Amino acid sequence: MASSRIQAESIIDGAPSPHWLIAYSGGLDSTALLHLACLAARQQPACRVRAVHVDHGLHADSEAWAGHCQRQAQMLGVDCEIRRVSVDCSAGLGLEAAARQARHRALEATMQPGESVLLAHHQDDQAETLLLNLARGAGIDGLAGMPQTRRFGSGWLYRPLLGYPRAALQRWLEARDIGWIEDPSNADLSLDRNWIRHRVLPSLRQRWPACDRKLAESARHAGAAAHALADTDRSWLPVLADGDGWSASALSRLDDAQLSRVLRRLISEAGHPVPGQAVMAQLIAMLRSQRPDAEHLVTWTGVEARRYRDTLYLLRSLPALPPQWAVQWSGEQPLILPADQGRLETTGRGQWIVRFAQHEDMIRMPGRPAKRLSRWCQEQGVAPWLRCRLPVVLREGRICSLGPWVVDREVAPEKLQWIHAIAGIPGV
Ligand SMILES: Nc1ncnc2c1ncn2[C@@H]1O[C@H](COP(=O)(O)OP(=O)(O)OP(=O)(O)O)[C@@H](O)[C@H]1O
Numbered sequence: 001m002a003s004s005r006i007q008a009e010s011i012i013d014g015a016p017s018p019h020w021l022i023a024y025s026g027g028l029d030s031t032a033l034l035h036l037a038c039l040a041a042r043q044q045p046a047c048r049v050r051a052v053h054v055d056h057g058l059h060a061d062s063e064a065w066a067g068h069c070q071r072q073a074q075m076l077g078v079d080c081e082i083r084r085v086s087v088d089c090s091a092g093l094g095l096e097a098a099a100r101q102a103r104h105r106a107l108e109a110t111m112q113p114g115e116s117v118l119l120a121h122h123q124d125d126q127a128e129t130l131l132l133n134l135a136r137g138a139g140i141d142g143l144a145g146m147p148q149t150r151r152f153g154s155g156w157l158y159r160p161l162l163g164y165p166r167a168a169l170q171r172w173l174e175a176r177d178i179g180w181i182e183d184p185s186n187a188d189l190s191l192d193r194n195w196i197r198h199r200v201l202p203s204l205r206q207r208w209p210a211c212d213r214k215l216a217e218s219a220r221h222a223g224a225a226a227h228a229l230a231d232t233d234r235s236w237l238p239v240l241a242d243g244d245g246w247s248a249s250a251l252s253r254l255d256d257a258q259l260s261r262v263l264r265r266l267i268s269e270a271g272h273p274v275p276g277q278a279v280m281a282q283l284i285a286m287l288r289s290q291r292p293d294a295e296h297l298v299t300w301t302g303v304e305a306r307r308y309r310d311t312l313y314l315l316r317s318l319p320a321l322p323p324q325w326a327v328q329w330s331g332e333q334p335l336i337l338p339a340d341q342g343r344l345e346t347t348g349r350g351q352w353i354v355r356f357a358q359h360e361d362m363i364r365m366p367g368r369p370a371k372r373l374s375r376w377c378q379e380q381g382v383a384p385w386l387r388c389r390l391p392v393v394l395r396e397g398r399i400c401s402l403g404p405w406v407v408d409r410e411v412a413p414e415k416l417q418w419i420h421a422i423a424g425i426p427g428v
Pocket residue numbers: 022023024025029030052053054055056100103118119120121125193
C-alpha cells in the first residue's frame with residue numbers, strides 16, 4: 001500500500017511488464033501518471049514509455065485536447081498516438097459505457113507486444129466505484145472494485161495510482177507547475193459517478209476522514225474472497241463445457257449463488273456485457289426449466305442466451321438476414337455471405353444459386369427419402385434459430401448442399417467449405 005507521498009518508483013514495483021502504454025486523457029490523473037511514469041522510467045533503463053490519447057469526438061474541444069496531449073508528451077520525449085473513435089450507442093449501452101467500450105478497443109488496438117496499458121485510476125476513483133457498485137446491488141466481484149492488474153488484450157492493464165488520493169496527485173502536479181485539462185463533464189451531476197464524487201463522498205469524509213482508504217481496504221478484502229471463489233468456479237469449467245456452448249444440466253446442478261457467479265464469468269469471458277440481477281434470474285430459470293425443447297431465449301444489450309436441448313449458447317445478436325437474398329455463384333471467388341454468415345469456398349467451377357434455407361425446403365439425398373428442413377435439422381442437432389441461416393447451394397433447382405452438409409455430391413461444388421464463426425453448428 002503506497003503512502004500518499006507520491007513516489008515514482010512505486011509504479012515500477014507492481015508493473016506486469018517494463019513497456020508501458022499510458023492511457024492519457026490530458027486530465028489531472030493521467031497527466032500525473034504520464035509524468036510519474038517518465039520519472040520512473042529514467043530510474044529503470046529497461047522501461048519504455050509510450051502514450052495514447054483517444055479522441056471520442058464527443059466535445060467541441062476534443063481536437064484541441066488531442067493537440068494538448070501530443071504537445072505535452074512531445075515535451076517529455078514520449079511518443080503519443082492519437083486514436084479517433086466513433087462512439088456507437090446502438091447496442092443499448094449508455095453514452096459513457098459506449099465511450100468506455102470504444103476507448104478500450106482503441107487501447108487494445110494500440111498495444112504493442114509486451115506492452116501493458118497503464119490507467120490513472122486513483123484511490124478516490126476506487127471509493128466511487130465501490131459505492132456505485134454497492135448502489136447497483138453488485139456481487140462479490142463488484143465489491144472488489146477495480147483490480148490493480150488484469151489481463152487486457154494481448155497483455156496487461158495496470159492501475160499503479162490506486163493507492164494515492166486525488167488530492168495528493170493534484171498537489172504533486174501543482175508543486176511542479178504542471179497543467180492539465182479540465183473536462184467540463186466532470187461537473188455534470190446527472191452522471192452517477194459525479195453525484196457520488198461531489199455529493200456523497202465529501203459528507204462521508206467529513207465524518208470519517210479516512211473513508212477512501214477504508215473503502216479501498218474493504219475492496220481488497222472482497223477482492224481476496226472473490227479470487228478464492230473464482231478459483232473454485234474456474235475448476236468447474238471443464239465439467240460444464242459442451243461443444244461451443246455449456247451443458248445446461250451440469251450448470252443447473254450448481255446452487256443459485258454459484259450458478260450466477262459462473263454465468264457472470266462465462267458471459268464476461270465470452271466478451272459480452274454482464275447483465276443485471278433481473279436478467280440473471282431469467283437465465284437461471286431458463287437453465288432449470290424442465291421443458292428442454294421449448295424456445296428458450298434471454299436477451300440483453302446485443303447478447304442472446306439460448307438453450308437448445310441440453311446446451312446453453314451465449315451469442316452475439318446476429319444481424320437480420322436480407323429478405324429473399326439469392327445470388328449466382330461460379331465458385332471462382334469465395335462467396336461472402338451477408339449478415340455475418342461467413343463465406344463459401346470451393347475448388348470447383350460451375351453455375352450455382354446460393355440463398356438461405358427456407359422452412360419449406362425439402363432435402364433429397366440421392367437414393368433416400370426426402371426430408372423437410374426441420375426434420376433434417378433435428379436429426380443433425382441444428383438449433384431452430386440457426387436453420388434458416390444455413391446457406392443453401394442449388395443447381396437447376398436441386399439443393400446440393402445445406403450449411404456444412406453436401407446433399408448431392410454429383411452436382412455440389414467440389415470440396416465445398418462453409419467457413420463461419422457461428423456457435424451451435426454441428427461439425428460434419
Ligand atoms: N480519452 C482518453 N484517452 C486515453 N485514455 C483515457 C481517456 N479517457 C480516460 N482515459 C484513461 O482511463 C482512465 C479512467 O478514466 P475515466 O475514469 O474517465 O474512465 P472509465 O474508463 O470510464 O473509468 P470508470 O470505470 O472509472 O468510469 C483515465 O485515468 C485514463 O488513464
